[in-house]
Amino acid sequence: MSHNQVICSNCGLDNICLPRGLSQAEIDNISKVVKAKKTIQRGDFIYREGDNFKGILAIKSGSAKLIANDSHGNEHILNILLPGELLGFDGLSTEKHGCAAIALETMTFCILPADSMDQLFQNVPSLTRELFRHSGEKMLEDKNQLVLSKRPAEERLAYFLISLSERLKRRGFSSSEFKLSLTRQEIGNHLGLALETVSRLLKKFQDDGLIMVQNRFIQIKDIMSLRALLQPLD
Numbered sequence: 001m002s003h004n005q006v007i008c009s010n011c012g013l014d015n016i017c018l019p020r021g022l023s024q025a026e027i028d029n030i031s032k033v034v035k036a037k038k039t040i041q042r043g044d045f046i047y048r049e050g051d052n053f054k055g056i057l058a059i060k061s062g063s064a065k066l067i068a069n070d071s072h073g074n075e076h077i078l079n080i081l082l083p084g085e086l087l088g089f090d091g092l093s094t095e096k097h098g099c100a101a102i103a104l105e106t107m108t109f110c111i112l113p114a115d116s117m118d119q120l121f122q123n124v125p126s127l128t129r130e131l132f133r134h135s136g137e138k139m140l141e142d143k144n145q146l147v148l149s150k151r152p153a154e155e156r157l158a159y160f161l162i163s164l165s166e167r168l169k170r171r172g173f174s175s176s177e178f179k180l181s182l183t184r185q186e187i188g189n190h191l192g193l194a195l196e197t198v199s200r201l202l203k204k205f206q207d208d209g210l211i212m213v214q215n216r217f218i219q220i221k222d223i224m225s226l227r228a229l230l231q232p233l234d
Contacts, residue, residue, distance in 0.1 A: 017058045017084050017086070017110075022124065022126055022127070022130065023126075026124045026126060026127070029120065029123050029124050030112070030120065030124060030127070033112070033113060033116040033119075033120065034110050034111070034112055035110065035111050035113060036060075036108070036110050037057075037108065037109050037110065037111055038108075039106060039107070039108045040103050040106070040107060040108075041103060041106055042103055042104060042105050042106065043102065043103065044102065044103045045100060045101070045102055046064060046087070046101035046102065046103060046109070047088070047091075047097050047100065047101050048097070048100045049068065049069070049097055049098065049099055049100045050096055050097065051091075051096065051097045052091075052095060052096060052097075053088065053091030053092065053094075053095045053096060053097060053114055054088075054091075054111065054113065054114055055088060055111045055112045055113040055114045055116075055117070056086055056087075056088045056089070056111070056112045056117075056131065057086065057087050057088045057101075057109045057110065057111050057112075058084070058085075058086050058109060058110045058111075058112070059081055059082065059083050059084065059085055059086075059087070059107060059108075059109045060083060060107075060108045060109055060110060061083055061106075061107055061108050062083070062103060062104070062105045062106055062107020062108065062181075063080060063081060063082050063083070063103075063104045063105060063107060063181040064080075064081045064087065064101050064102060064103050064104055064107060065077050065078075065079070065080055065081070065101070065102055065104055065182070065186070065190075066078040066079040066080075066081065066087065066090070066099050066100070066101055067099060067100050067101075067102060068098075068099045068100070069100075075189065076189065077182075077186060077189045077190040078099060078190075079138070079141070079142070079145075080104070080164075080181070080182065080190065081101075082164075082167055082168065082171065083171055083173070084170075084171040085134075085167075085171075086131075086134045087101055088101075089134075089135050089138065095114075104181035104182065105181050141163070144159070144163075148191075149191075149192055151231070153191075153193050153197050153201060154201060154204075154229055155229055155230055155231065156191045156192070156193060157187075157191060157193070157198065157201045157202070157205075158205075158226050158227075158229040158230055159230055160187065160190070160191060161205075161211065161218065161220065161226065162223070162226055162227060162230070164178065164180075165178070165220055165223065175220070175223075176219060176220045176221075176223070177217070177218070177219045177220075178217075178218055179216050179217050179218070180216040180217075180218055181216075183216075184198045184199055184202070185198075205226070208225070209221060209222055209225075210222045210225050210226050211226070
């Protein structure tokens with residue numbers, strides 16, 4: 001096997017990335033074509049808006065943000081991607097990416113090349129189901145984010161922290177202690193809040209005993225009280 005390939009069954013993200021729900025034979029088929037990319041640094045582009053679609057990417061370590069720029073050149077953070085999550089779906093329909101993806105910290109990722117996908121769909125039929133599942137999860141998260149954008153600032157930030165906690169837990173990481181890869185300015189951009197509002201609410205949550213904040217490190221101390229701030233998103 002060449003040095004730029006990765007064996008999915010031996011990956012630390014087994015069962016939370018593409019392999020989840022697939023048989024060993026199907027995982028072996030994917031392993032033959034999945035390629036590991038080099039490590040990239042914070043601020044590096046994974047792909048830019050308008051780039052040709054080269055495949056679906058799975059984050060192995062680190063995190064990324066999906067961004068779009070408006071007509072005035074202002075950056076809007078559409079989503080945050082964590083280890084074990086997939087990106088690149090925005091390039092499937094037109095074969096060109098509709099937004100850009102940027103590393104939020106040192107990160108590595110694997111790629112399921114576009115030129116191998118048709119072959120894989122034939123050899124691994126359940127891969128289609130897995131990609132639909134990932135795409136569906138993203139659509140649900142986007143829906144929640146849209147509904148949340150109309151809610152009070154306190155709810156937006158509480159949901160953001162709870163969502164990160166739950167997504168990290170699903171991927172085997174600590175759900176109560178984690179580092180924010182976004183700056184407070186970026187959190188505000190993502191949630192549609194002013195920097196001062198984000199800082200004020202983080203301090204309020206800390207004063208109320210819900211979280212502990214130290215620079216970018218967050219410790220969730222009372223998840224139930226944090227959830228109590230949320231109204232149903234349906």
